[in-house]
Amino acid sequence: MRLEQLQAFLAVAETGNFQQAAQKCGVSQSTISRQVQSLEATVGITLFHRQGNAKLTVGGDRLLIHAKKICQIWTTAEQELNDLRAGKQTELCVAGIPSACAYQLPPILQTFAKTYPNVQLRVTTLGSDRALKVLKDGLIDIAIVMNNPFLTASSEMVVEHLYDEKIQLLLPAKHPLSRKETLSWRDLHNCPQAVFKDGYGLQRLVQDQFNRQGISLNAALELNSLEAFRGVVKQGSLVALLPETFVVELIGEPDLVVRSLNEPNLTREIVLVTTSDRIQIPPIQYFCKLASQMIGQSRPTILKSAF
Template identity: 65%
Template sequence: MRLEQLEAFLAVAETGSFQHAAHKCGVTQSTISRQVQALEAKLGVPLLHRTAKVKLTLGGHCLLPHARKICQEWCSANREIHDLLAGKQPELCVAVIHSVCAYYLPPVLQRFTRDYPQVQLRVTALGSDRSLKVLRDGLVDVAIVMQNRFLTASSEMIVDPLYEESIAVLVGANHPLADFTTIPWSELLQYPQVMFKDGYGMQRLVQEQFHSLGVELNAVLELNTLDAFRGTIRQGDWVALLPESALVDAYSDPTLAVRPLEDPTLRRQVVLVTTQDRLQIPPIQYFRQLVSELVKPKANHIAS
């Protein structure tokens, strides 16, 4: 069964004439007749009494409301897709890691809401792995995350590198490690670690580094907000390995100290990820462009 067959039947039913139906549909009368005959053959029942004024059979009366509903739904779907491609998207959903959300994304959000006031912007701060999962599940349109090639290897994924940054050590101002200019791994390993929770790319990066060094990671606490990291670290002898963008507020906090690592140093790459199909949508195209232009790392505070 084809849509044009239902449209032909509906036009005849509403006009009472094959000729008028052909005029309404913009095709020949013979085309309307063939479409209706094909529909009748498919259903196995006659749909019309072909008299001077065409009337519906019992089968035609049964089909009529369903044909109307199907054609209306198709028109509605076609209109919504046209609006989507024209940039009339009702909302744009973004999943983004906390450090980017707090420090680098606000200029993007302000520009986007100014230029697309009709689009409701929804931003959720999540870990990298969780962000990529909700992107794959279709719950968000864009993810800004720490690169994970295992989760972005699909051909449908579009990955835009944004920047790379160093990983540094956050300690309390009176912590013994604060006396170092650069912290050796041998000294760092003596202290308990505070880490991001499962689902955050930083947890995976730190775990892999400790594994490569052949030492056991002593993780005493998992957190998921930057405020919680700062509050916890400033009050004890624990340490945290954090990316530079997550340490912006720590540099100006006299109760905290940030120190770079000695070799082997750690770095991470931050990327924007979306899917091929979403790049056909103008608001998503524009958001991607703004992120590329405006999300840039600040000046490097970490002394080496």
Template identity: 55%
Template sequence: MRLEQLQAFLAVSETGSFQAAARRCGVTQSTVSRQIQGLEEELGTVVFHRTAQAKLTVGGERLLPRARRICMEWQQANQEISDLVAGKQPELCIAGIHSVCSHFLPPIITQFCESYPNVQLRVTALGSDRSLKVLRDGLVDVAIVMHNPLLTSNQEMVVIPLYEEPVEVLMAANHPLTQYQAVPWAAIAQYPQVVFKDGYGMQRLVQKQFQDSGAELKAALELNTLDAFRGIVRQGDMVALLPQSALTESYLDSGLAVRRTADPLLLRKVVLVTTHDRLSIPPIRKFCDLVQELVEEGFQQFNSTPVLLAAS
């Protein structure tokens, strides 16, 4: 059963004439006749009485409401897809790591909303693994995360590099490690660590660094908010390894200190991930372009501030 057969059936039932139905459908009368004949052959029964005025048979009466629903659903689906391709989608959903959502997305959101005032933005701060999962599940359109080739190797995925930043050591202002300008990894390993929970790329990155250096990671506490990291570290001898962009408030906190690590320098790579089909939709393409442009600009400004240079 083809859609054009149902459309011809509806046209005949509403006009009462094969000729009038042909004019409505923009085809010849013989074409309408063939479509109705093919429909009847597939159903195994006639749907019209061929009299001076085409009238529905019992079978035709049963088919009529379902044919209307099928054609209406098709029209709605066709309109929704056309709107999507034209950039008329009602919302755009973003998932991103906390530091990006806090520091880099606000100016991007402002510019995007000026270009697409009718598109509602929904932004959720999540860990990298969770962000990629909701992207794969179709719950968000774009994920801004730590680079993880194991989770983005699918051919449908588009991975756009954004920036690379060092991981630094956060500690209390009177912590013994403040004696170092660049803290050796062996010295870091002597102190209990506050780490991100499972599902956060930072936890995996830090664990791998300790494994590669042959040291033991003394994970004493798992957290998932930067405020909690600062509060815990400020109180005692625990330390935390965090990306530079997550340490903005810490540089200005007199109760905290930040030091870079000694070689090997640990780097975090941040990328934007979406899918090829989403990237062809104008609002999503615009948002991704803004992220590439403004995150790079914001990160350069972030790295050039006197506070960061002094702390690093």
């Protein structure tokens, strides 16, 4: 049973005439007759009395209500797909790491909203691994995360590099290490730290670096908020390795000190990830272009003299 067969059946049922049904559908009468005959062969029952006007048989009358529902469902689905292709989606869901949501996304969201005022934006702060999982599950449209090739290697994933970002050390001003202008990774051996929770790419990056250096990471506290890191480090004896985008705003605070670590420099790659099917949808495509253009322009730079 094909859609065009049901459409031909409905046209004949509504007009009561094969010729008028053909005119309504914009095809020849022979095409309408062939579609109806094929439908009758499929269902195994005659659908019309053909003496004079085409009148529904008992079987045709039973099929009529179902055929209307099927064609209406298809019409609705077709309209929704056309709207999607034309960029008339109702919402766009973005997940991003904390620094992206706090610093990079606000101007992008504002610009996007001016171009697509009828698209509701939904933004969620998530760790990189979690954001990529919900993207794969179809719960969001775009993820701005720390790159994880193990999770983005699928052919369905579209990955665009945005920027590379240094990881800096945030310390309390009274911490013994704050008196040193130059710090090495060895200085952090067993030093109590506040770290991101599991599922955040930065936690994995830091742990891998400690492993490569052959030193122990003393993760005394797990957090998932940049402002929480600020408060914890400011009030206590913990240190934290945090993204440059965040710590640049803390330089000059009397209770905090920002330091770089000697070679090797620790950096992370920030990428935008969506899927090959979503990138074809105009609002999503536009958002991705905006992010690529605007994020590089909005990133702060830490001057070496600040240390």
